[in-house]
Amino acid sequence: MVSGQQSEGPAAAAARLSGFEAVPQGRSGTLSEVVLTKGDRRVDAVVKRGHAPGATRAEAAGLRWLAEADAVRIPRVHGADDTWLVLDRVSESTPSHAEEFGRNLARLHSAGAPAFGAPPPGGLTDAWIGTAPMRNSPGESWPEWYAEHRVLPYVRIASDLLDPAVFERACARIPSMAGPPEPPARLHGDLWSGNVLWDSDGAVLIDPAAHGGHRETDLAMLHLFGCPHLERIVAAYDEVAPLADGYRERIALHQLFPLLVHTVLFGRSYAGQATAAARSLG
Template identity: 65%
Template sequence: MIADEVARITGRPVAEARRLAGGDTAAAFAVRLADGAEVFAKSISPSMPGAAAAEAASLRWLAEPGVVAVPEVFGDGEGVLVTEHVASGSPSARAAEELGRGLARLHAAGAPAFGSAPPGGPADAWIGLAPMRNEPEEDWPTFYARHRVQPYVRRAVDEGVLNADSARVLDQVCEALADLAGPAEPPARLHGDLWSGNVHWGEDRAWLIDPAAHGGHRETDLAMLHLFGCPQLDRIVAAYTEVHPLAEGWRDRIALHQLFPLLVHAVLFGYGYSAQATAAARRALASH
């Protein structure tokens, strides 16, 4: 029972647990404690071992610099995460600009290495319903090819959603990554799964939720925001670049940084996304 687990984690009796709509990877609940406080809880599938601990570590790491709004973590157990409950609001220009500036400062807070996990977080983590390995490497092209693109190319081929010709195109991208990646940058502190659904618009600001945090390239978070669209995206990017200008040609590299999430979607949801991944790979090669 979610109420029993929340009571155990928080050390406070539960008055009511209300199931919330949505949630692709977990059942979500608004939980009212006996003292009147409300928290958010998610119950994660047993098929995703360590996911609660990985997300808790990610949230704490993103909150550490104090530059973006992130729900406070109250605790986690096996398959359950309890955090601050954030009321919903509407996207606003002011919130978007604050998010852009905060995201730039978050990235600048840095990480020990490309592929480093958050402190206390497991190397074997998750992005949505898919496993994700955090393994430190000396440079971003090596990390991205070895621990993001190539594992999912192999899995997509094995599961029959990516053909041999498409796999060869993706392999060509991995071989050319050092030339395609743009100017070298230090490891950034990434949200890691920053599609629009993981930007929660509160009453007066935007919050980052459901992270898959790791050390990576800062253009990855921005490419994720572009993948499925995001409210006020132009304002977010403009405010970001005021604080931390992006390297020349970053828009041409969006397709490169979208390869990993597209391949993940291909494995989870089928051939349509593998076609998009192949098209993105061809754009990445053509941009060089």
């Protein structure tokens, strides 16, 4: 880290990382709005301060990887280091273009990943989903990888709130419940409704925990936390990349991951939901 970066303000960080002049416009928590200018160019931008060293650099790598698919719209990254991230600001509007989002999400997933658990190029093995740890360790078989890296680590962290035996039994059932094998998809990785912003042109994805995974995990997050026009989104997705038979019966399986993450982050209120999802697997 360059000396003094920890104490600099968001506008100064935005100017340093983007090469533009930066004028502050307002601040809320870890997010600050700035206007970037260079000659006749003007960009409304957001400056984000990371919760841990490297978190913003990892998020920038995920945003760029998702953007490379040229599918769902992703805010442009103007610069990032281990403390700060500068990206386009989304001017939010009424949710619209739901079918377009569904089709584009299918294309994003179809862009693929080298392996289950593969981090984005330039991303980190030890990364985060929100402020919870998330290890990007590649694996070849999704059922085993999902149990080892997306279920059991969070059960261990929250073992005071959970009965590990319930989740161990659920993990033993994953191979028989996973459906037909699928190639690794390019996942957003934290696709709850708050990370799907809508402007006048449709959906824009922010705050990824991007990695290679099963495409149904992203869709399960949308089902878990709600999303405007969800049935229209899924129907349009299915037209472009048909979902395997039994997709809806597997939603609880894929929701184990976000429910356990939320148990780690927010405690007992999610522990019961995670346990119910695990028990529903038999």
